[in-house]
Amino acid sequence: MSDNALLGIDLGTSGVKAVVLAGNGGFLGEADAGYPVLTQQPGWAETPPADWWAATVLAVRQALSQARAGTPGLRIGAIGVDGQMHGLVLTDQAGEPVRPALLWADQRAQPQARRYAALPGPTRAALANPISPGMTGPLLRWVADHEPDQLTRARWALLPKDWIRHRLTGVLATEPSDASATLLWDVPANTWSADVLAALDLPAHLLPEVLDSAAAAGTLTPAAADELGLPHGIPVATGAGDTPAALLATGLTPGEVQLTVGSGAQLVAATDTATGHADPVVHLYRTAASHGWYQMGAVQNAGLALDWARRVLNADWPEVYAASAAGEPGAGGVVFVPHLTGERTPVLDASATASLTGLRLSHDRATVLQAVAEGVAFAIRHAADALLAALPGPTPTSFRLAGGGTRDPHFRQLLADVLGVPLEPIRARSASAVGAATLAATAANLPTPQAQLVREAPITPGARSEHYRTAFTRYAEAVHQQTSAREQRTAAH
Ligand SMILES: Nc1ncnc2c1ncn2[C@@H]1O[C@H](COP(=O)(O)OP(=O)(O)O)[C@@H](O)[C@H]1O
Numbered sequence: 001m002s003d004n005a006l007l008g009i010d011l012g013t014s015g016v017k018a019v020v021l022a023g024n025g026g027f028l029g030e031a032d033a034g035y036p037v038l039t040q041q042p043g044w045a046e047t048p049p050a051d052w053w054a055a056t057v058l059a060v061r062q063a064l065s066q067a068r069a070g071t072p073g074l075r076i077g078a079i080g081v082d083g084q085m086h087g088l089v090l091t092d093q094a095g096e097p098v099r100p101a102l103l104w105a106d107q108r109a110q111p112q113a114r115r116y117a118a119l120p121g122p123t124r125a126a127l128a129n130p131i132s133p134g135m136t137g138p139l140l141r142w143v144a145d146h147e148p149d150q151l152t153r154a155r156w157a158l159l160p161k162d163w164i165r166h167r168l169t170g171v172l173a174t175e176p177s178d179a180s181a182t183l184l185w186d187v188p189a190n191t192w193s194a195d196v197l198a199a200l201d202l203p204a205h206l207l208p209e210v211l212d213s214a215a216a217a218g219t220l221t222p223a224a225a226d227e228l229g230l231p232h233g234i235p236v237a238t239g240a241g242d243t244p245a246a247l248l249a250t251g252l253t254p255g256e257v258q259l260t261v262g263s264g265a266q267l268v269a270a271t272d273t274a275t276g277h278a279d280p281v282v283h284l285y286r287t288a289a290s291h292g293w294y295q296m297g298a299v300q301n302a303g304l305a306l307d308w309a310r311r312v313l314n315a316d317w318p319e320v321y322a323a324s325a326a327g328e329p330g331a332g333g334v335v336f337v338p339h340l341t342g343e344r345t346p347v348l349d350a351s352a353t354a355s356l357t358g359l360r361l362s363h364d365r366a367t368v369l370q371a372v373a374e375g376v377a378f379a380i381r382h383a384a385d386a387l388l389a390a391l392p393g394p395t396p397t398s399f400r401l402a403g404g405g406t407r408d409p410h411f412r413q414l415l416a417d418v419l420g421v422p423l424e425p426i427r428a429r430s431a432s433a434v435g436a437a438t439l440a441a442t443a444a445n446l447p448t449p450q451a452q453l454v455r456e457a458p459i460t461p462g463a464r465s466e467h468y469r470t471a472f473t474r475y476a477e478a479v480h481q482q483t484s485a486r487e488q489r490t491a492a493h
């Protein structure tokens, strides 16, 4: 018999992860279920929310059955949800999607993102973030420009995890950690930006009420309870974005850096202050705690690029990861720049594209796979350098490591070698799901689970590290050349 276990649901870009935690923080069940990111047209990235829900039901049922097998009489005391950030889920009055969800990796809203350049200085500074087309604001403007009928049908503009929580509770709401990442939010003032909504001519009534991340937003409806195999009436927390949920789980404090690798990768440092900046290189978002913010370098193409290579080269995951350690560092001079969905930190250009250069007749499939794995690690290093340059105080001497993209030992070692710092992996399928369970506990007035997030032995940079330095320089030069070529083409038009 277990009193008040907690269910955490993490809605990732490639799949949903469900975790059942005992009141003492022990893991009772963990499961995941995937769905595709659809690219109907070049630059588009969508998922029908119905796919998210179907996967949520599968993952939750599987995690519960695992937990029940080990803990007869299991009782879930509260539920929390977190999810991929940014993006846009447009729904009708009843919360039914009027079109597939547009995701953070979507590049179509570049003209709409450029409209942010015309914002008055103080309004732009209050956004405190780089402008990227996969954020909710530019995407909403794109729908207004290209699908006005859908906008007319829409009653709510939601974030991904807020749609899932609505399916659980019927409650339409959001919270600051996700709302701050929409480009519709005044970060220092901690509220929706009426100025941005007015300047972009966006309907403010589409935005939901903002609750605290750890507030009890509602309770599990009978319909959702039936589908999940749970009793109805269980309290459900408002939730958080996936990155802030992971920070909550690991308790990152100022001075520390955490690297999470999933479809994208995030390098994150906590901060106690939020200062508006009109032209920042790194992101600044609200945490899911009652105070605080975090700075973030965001890599669009991490697991997303590895998965792309896996599919087009018909490889399996062990083969992709083994390739990262197979040849001499530098993949025989082959350089893969993974900007398949444009790139955020430090390139900040959604029109950037991927490239594979330096190929010779002697190179084979394994060389290409190695170059892809290295290219992703170099993109993470590129973002890490930008984040570290923006941080006050001394450079951290190690990074924490989390995310489904860090489970392979070869790839972990490649990351440590390329980053040149020890990495401390957290042993959990999803730190974000643990963060969601932590919010659930607070929402239901249950003790915070001291989740047994075991830190594994640090992975230290090895003998190959020195060689990757040269290869990274070649990578950064390739990115620089591509950026210059794009700028010249733009200037010529
Ligand atoms: N079977 C597997 N073995 C090893 N790594 C995998 C496997 N499946 C997926 N991955 C890696 O994990 C990433 C997904 O991690 P995850 O944290 O679940 O991401 P997300 O939250 O974006 O859904 C994939 O992009 C890939 O890099």
Ligand SMILES: O=C(CO)[C@@H](O)[C@H](O)COP(=O)(O)O
Pocket (backbone or CB within 6 Å): 011, 012, 013, 014, 083, 084, 085, 086, 104, 241, 242, 243, 261, 262, 263, 264, 265, 266, 298
């Ligand atoms: O892009 C960001 C943060 O800016 C991520 O939070 C995305 O939401 C993707 O998360 P994963 O699905 O890769 O975990």
